[in-house]
Structures are given as C-alpha cells and as structure tokens.
Amino acid sequence: MIPIDKKLQIQTIWDNYIEANKTVLDTKGKELVQIDDSRRIAIIELQKFIDSFQKDNINIYEFKTNIDSFNKRNNLWGFTATKGQMFFNQLVKISESNIVFLTNLLKSCIEQPENLDQALAKIAKLEKFCVEIYSKAKDKRKVPNPGSVSYFLSYFWQVKNADKWPILYTSLINAFIELDIWQENGTQAKAYEYFFNLNEEIKKILSDYTGTSKSNWEAEHAFWNFKGNPNKAIQDLPKKESKTAVIEIEEEKSISVTASFELSDYLIPKVSKLIELGAETEKLSSLKGSAYEKLVAEIFKQLDFEVEILGQGSGRNPDAILRHREENTAFIVDAKAYSNGYSLGVDDRAIKEYINHYCPKLQKDGYKKIGFIIVSNSFKSNFDSFINEITWNTEIKRFILLSSEALLYLLAYKTKDRIQPATIIETFVSLGNPIEAKDIIQKFDDV
Incomplete structure (x- = not known):
C-alpha cells in the first residue's frame, strides 16, 4: 500500500521523534511524563466504568459523567473535546x-470487537443512528456529528485492548494526507478500515526499520511529533528541527463547540452587551x-x-482588584476594549508596575494566591514569553487571558448551575491561554 519513497519519509518521522527524546506535551504545553505508563494506570479505572455500565450497575447518565470527570483529570487521549465528550453529551441529550x-446501542457498540469486520459493523450501526438524527436537525451543531463515530468507539476499544485497536485521530489523518498516503472514504466504517490497515503497515515499516516491534501508541506519538511542525514538508524537515509530540484535542472541523442553551437566557441585558461594546468602533x-x-x-x-474598581481616572492603576477571602485568592484585572484584538505592545511595563504595587498589599492582607487577568474580545499576539517571565519573576501565580465571550459564558453557567x-x-x-468560550462550554456543559 505504501510506496518506497513514503516508507523513507515514515522512517524520518520516527527518527525525528527519537531526537525529540519522545517528549509528549498535553494541549496546555505541560509535559506528560511517561504517558504510556499513565495510560496503563488510567485504563484500570476506565475499564471499571465500562464494566459497571455493561453490567447495569450504573446507568448511561452516570457512565457519561464518570467518563467525563475522569478524563478531565486525566486527559491522556484528548477525549474531553468535540469528538469525545461533546459527542457523548449530545448523543445522550x-x-x-x-x-x-x-x-x-452503546453497550453493544463500545464492547470490544472480536475482529476488524465486527468493529466495522459496530461503527456502521452507530453511524447510521447518528446520520438519521443529523440529517433531520435544523441546527447541526447541537446534535451528534456522524464524523465523530470512529474516534468515539475506537477510544473505548483501545481502553479494552490498546495493542489491538488504534484510535482514529484527526491529526493522524492530517499527517497521512500530508504524506499523500490517505484516501477519502465515504463512511466512517470505510475510513476506519482504511486507517486500521494503514496503521498496521506503518507499524511494520517502523518495526522492520528499528528491529523492534512497535505499538499503536508509539506510531501515534511519532506522528503527533510530525504534526507539531505542520508548516514544514517532511522531505525538507531537518531532523533537529523536530518538535515535541503534542497530545491532540479532537476537533470536528464541520461544527463548532456550542452550549446546550441560549447565552442570553442566563444574562441580564446590562452585561450581555459586553462583546458588542468591546467591538464598538x-x-x-x-x-x-x-x-x-x-x-x-x-x-x-x-x-x-x-470587586474594588479602580480604572480610568484613578491614576496609573489596573481596572479592578478581585478578592475572595474564603479561597485566600485575589486577581488584578485589566480590561481591554480593543475592537481588533489586544496585543501586548507597550503595556508590559504598566502590567509589571501594577503587580509590583498591588501584590505586596494583597499579601499583607492575607491573600496567598494572586493572579492577573486581562479581559478582551480577542488577543492578537503571543503572550507566552511575557507570561513565563511574569510567573517566574513575580508573586503572580497565574496570568490569564480571558475573552469577553468566555467571561459571559462563565457567568451564564454560574447562574444556571x-x-x-x-x-x-x-x-x-x-x-x-487564552481562555475562550469553547473552553468554558467544554468544561461545564451537560456534565
């Protein structure tokens, strides 16, 4: 299936992964030390949830909540986002x-298949169910997308047998497309069949190349590493420029992350105009x-x-100080009404002045945890270096970039739940960073 020139490129992908010291990062940039060992430990608990559901010891609602809560604490497969938990939430709702x-239906489909043919039959069964719903839906963002079925089911199968079942990640498909070894398939079942066989061939190529048998996880991590540098063509990618592997968050390209309610239903008119005001020109x-x-x-x-309001007219001050005595936590807040998105610019000096002035006062008042929040409709520049400098050299424990929409959704969930x-x-x-509306929705919706 894979021609010689592509085999050589796959070998280069593996070499680059090895030169990156097999480092794997989560979506927040935190290193997942010994991810495979962490997965093996996590699988023990996940299997208990699955077995309890299969034996009717817990119902589907409890099963969904258990899976969601566990993956939020142990996000080792990217299940917390669109193709995983959001799909599950919408399916149940x-x-x-x-x-x-x-x-x-779910009991039947998530049970580990005996072979590939049985796996494809299970995918086809759940896909058919989702297609019937999806085709009739007026707002397709609020119903389970059939395009998530293969990822969703292969996740549960891998929990039962990681050696047998690879997970169909979007990032892997994108990598295969970039290598020109992927072909489009009309159904989820056909896509998984093609992926399964392709993955087996890739593992064999790597096993023959290295002289040791390669697992689904090893192949997966190597291609995550490759996709960490998507702007480079593989034939032009020097080995030493390879990036560390990043565990992917699955995102469905055809839909956006959407809350299960109308935002305006849980906001008073006074605050609901925050985004509109931020965009005013x-x-x-x-x-x-x-x-x-x-x-x-x-x-x-x-x-x-x-809330202590400072803001304009009070001299060189941030806009507000937030305090919560019970949590011994305070935040310095700067609100930026920039219609085209906020970039750091000359404000870095002012931010440092705010921190140097207010942190000692807050600490003297007994606030042990102090953060800094910038609120804006959007953010244009990369703040990573500045944030690292602040959190390393000052008493600020957390520097937060918060979008206006995310702040409104947080208030809506607070009111609702x-x-x-x-x-x-x-x-x-x-x-x-930045915290956007989709992050708040994924954390709180239908949990």
Whole structure:
C-alpha cells in the first residue's frame, strides 16, 4: 500500500521523534511524563466504568459523567473535546426520550470487537443512528456529528485492548494526507478500515526499520511529533528541527463547540452587551474603555467576587482588584476594549508596575494566591514569553487571558448551575491561554 519513497519519509518521522527524546506535551504545553505508563494506570479505572455500565450497575447518565470527570483529570487521549465528550453529551441529550434504546446501542457498540469486520459493523450501526438524527436537525451543531463515530468507539476499544485497536485521530489523518498516503472514504466504517490497515503497515515499516516491534501508541506519538511542525514538508524537515509530540484535542472541523442553551437566557441585558461594546468602533476610546471596564467589574461581582474598581481616572492603576477571602485568592484585572484584538505592545511595563504595587498589599492582607487577568474580545499576539517571565519573576501565580465571550459564558453557567466561586477560580487556574468560550462550554456543559 505504501510506496518506497513514503516508507523513507515514515522512517524520518520516527527518527525525528527519537531526537525529540519522545517528549509528549498535553494541549496546555505541560509535559506528560511517561504517558504510556499513565495510560496503563488510567485504563484500570476506565475499564471499571465500562464494566459497571455493561453490567447495569450504573446507568448511561452516570457512565457519561464518570467518563467525563475522569478524563478531565486525566486527559491522556484528548477525549474531553468535540469528538469525545461533546459527542457523548449530545448523543445522550438528543436521545432522552428513548434512552433505553441508546443504552443498549452503546453497550453493544463500545464492547470490544472480536475482529476488524465486527468493529466495522459496530461503527456502521452507530453511524447510521447518528446520520438519521443529523440529517433531520435544523441546527447541526447541537446534535451528534456522524464524523465523530470512529474516534468515539475506537477510544473505548483501545481502553479494552490498546495493542489491538488504534484510535482514529484527526491529526493522524492530517499527517497521512500530508504524506499523500490517505484516501477519502465515504463512511466512517470505510475510513476506519482504511486507517486500521494503514496503521498496521506503518507499524511494520517502523518495526522492520528499528528491529523492534512497535505499538499503536508509539506510531501515534511519532506522528503527533510530525504534526507539531505542520508548516514544514517532511522531505525538507531537518531532523533537529523536530518538535515535541503534542497530545491532540479532537476537533470536528464541520461544527463548532456550542452550549446546550441560549447565552442570553442566563444574562441580564446590562452585561450581555459586553462583546458588542468591546467591538464598538464609533465611540471615543476613553468612553468606550470606561464603559467596558465597568461591565467587566459588574460581571465579576455577579461571579461573587469582592470587586474594588479602580480604572480610568484613578491614576496609573489596573481596572479592578478581585478578592475572595474564603479561597485566600485575589486577581488584578485589566480590561481591554480593543475592537481588533489586544496585543501586548507597550503595556508590559504598566502590567509589571501594577503587580509590583498591588501584590505586596494583597499579601499583607492575607491573600496567598494572586493572579492577573486581562479581559478582551480577542488577543492578537503571543503572550507566552511575557507570561513565563511574569510567573517566574513575580508573586503572580497565574496570568490569564480571558475573552469577553468566555467571561459571559462563565457567568451564564454560574447562574444556571449555581457554580461556586472555588470552581470558578479553579477554572481560571486550570485552563490554558487564552481562555475562550469553547473552553468554558467544554468544561461545564451537560456534565
């Protein structure tokens, strides 16, 4: 199936992975030390959830919640996003009137197949169910996308038998397309059949090349490493320029991450105009900035923070200080009403001044954990170096870039589900930059 020139490129991909010291990063840039060992430990717990579901010891709702909670703490397969947990959430939500049928369907489909033919039959069964829903849906963003079926099922099969079943990741398909060894397939079943056989051939190429048998995970990590440098053609990629492998978050290209409710249903009109105000181009910048700052402060008040408003007219100060005494946590807040997206520019000096001035005061008042939040509609530049400098050289524990939309969704979920301040603070700390609406939705929707 794979021609000689492509085999040589696959061997180069492996060499580059080895030269990267087999380092694997999660989506937040944190190194996953010995990811395969971590997966083996995680599989023990995941298998318990699956077995409990199969034996009717827990229902489908408990099963979904258990899988979601576990993967949020142990995101080793990228299941927390679109093709995994979001697909599962939508599958259950759309089937609530016929939950017994869905329960039996899922029990049958996630059970490990005996062979590839049986696997393809299971994929076809769930795909058919999803296609019937998807084809009739007016808003296809809110129903399970059939294009997620192979990833979803192969995840559960791999939990049962990692040596046998590879997971069909979008990033792997993209890598195969770039190598020109992928062909389009009309159904999920045909796609998985092609992928399974291609993966077996790749493992054989690598095994013959290295003289040792290669696993699904080893092949997977090597191609993640390759896709870490997508702007380079493989034939032009010097080995020493290879990037560390990044564990992928699955994203469905044809749909966006969407909440299960209308945002406006859980916001008062006063704060719902935050995004619109941030995008305003006709108002004087000072008036626009002041109004935007006040709305941001109001939203943090509704999130149950004690808010000290500073902002324009108070001298060289940040816009607000947030405090939460019970958590011994405070945040310095700067709100940026930039219609075209905020970039750091000359503000780095001002930010450092805010930190140097307010951190000692907050520490003296007993706040042990202090963060810095910039709120804007969007962010244009890469802040990584600056953030690293701040968190390394100052008392700031967490530097957060928060989009206006994400802030509104956080307030909506707080109103809807009575989320506690401790959870809101944990959300700021745990999510990567920038925090966008999709991150908040994925964390809180239908859990």
